[in-house]
Amino acid sequence: MPLARSLSMTSLNGLPQWEDEDLPVEDLLLFEVSWEVTNKVGGIYTVIQTKAKTTADEWGENYFLIGPYFEHNVKTQVEVCDPPNPAVKKAMDTMKSQGCQVFFGRWLIEGSPYVLLFDIGSAAWNLDRWKGEFWDVSNIGIPFHDREANDAVIFGSLTAWFLKELSSQFDGKPHIIAHFHEWQAGVGLILSRSQKLPVATIFTTHATLLGRYLCAASIDFYNNLDQFDIDKEAGERQIYHRYCMERASVHCAHVFTTVSQITAVEAEHMLKRNPDVVTPNGLNIKKFSAMHEFQNLHSMYKARIQEFIRGHFYGHLDFSLEKTLFFFIAGRYEFSNKGADMFLEALSRLNFLLRVHKTDVTVVVFFIMPAKTNNFNVETLKGQAVRKQLWDTAQSVKEKFGKKLYNALLK
Known part of the structure; x- marks a missing residue:
């Protein structure tokens, strides 16, 4: 298998072709995966929160958000309930029977979308095994001292496990789409592709990881995009493994998107792939x-x-x-x-x-x-x-x- 940073949508083939040009929503399940679902860290929380109503209105009961479980967030933001979809419930029950804590409910924001939350701590005892499995499929090693990256491995492994349990129940329809935001959720995408799950994957970067670090260092970033030694810059900042996770996610995704034209140019140089679609952030003027x-x-x-x-x-x-x-x-x-x-x-x-x-x-x-x-x-x-x-x-x-x-x- 090629290096993780060289993985592409063709190197991990296995997704069956969909013949219908306009698939009805009733035959689709959409899962949006982010570390900031019910968990405010930065602006991505606001992006997901503000577009939830429109997405929920269009997709109805077939739209789900996946994120990490934090008790203090759930107490104030989530109304716990049973999944309306029996396949989702069965997948959750399978994971629970093997020691993982999974929670389901409605996010108490406009649109009240369904959320599926994984308790990272309850599954931490699998960390070493999952890091080994991630190494086997990507050749990306995760340092033991990087807690954020370790949490990303646990979260991604749980996400891929859930999608596997869910997709195994279907023979054809409904088709599953999984939309991953940023590198923290990218492990789930990489594992889903490596396991050849019948899931269409989308990866969105809101700003490249290395770009954030370079800009924070007061470097003339945009005027020197084509001059950076990417591997060297990531290594010097001790984020090379995170960078590899992000770049592998980008190249494994069936569809890669960014949120602005300037970020698209940034991604072309930093991540070596042109976005397929630019989906600008904006205001709900209605x-x-x-x-x-x-x-x-x-x-x-x-x-x-x-x-x-x-x-x-x-x-x-x-x-x-x-x-x-x-x-x-x-x-x-x-x-x-x-x-x-x-x-x-x-x-x-x-x-x-x-x-x-x-x-x-x-x-x-x-x-x-x-x-x-x-x-x-x-x-x-x-x-x-x-x-x-x-x-x-x-x-x-x-x-x-x-x-x-x-x-x-x-x-």
């Missing part, structure tokens, strides 16, 4: 199809932001909120990778121009980036408390005065 509804929401939330600003800058509110612009930047706490450096530079230039033109416009900026917080700003909390007390007092006076005025006018 949600705000009624303009008056959008305007009402905008007005309501702007008022909330203004109330927060009044409390936050209590005692120093020397600017007009009606002439204030609110800017936001959100993402992982990565200074250059998420554009915070460019954002700050742009704000500096904007501040200079506002001062030169002596404008009375004020700009308030929100940086929304999750990070470890050690304490609270006591003065800010005190300001919010005073603001609320003033508001409550004003409302009380308003109500009392309003009643007296109303009664006086009636006389």
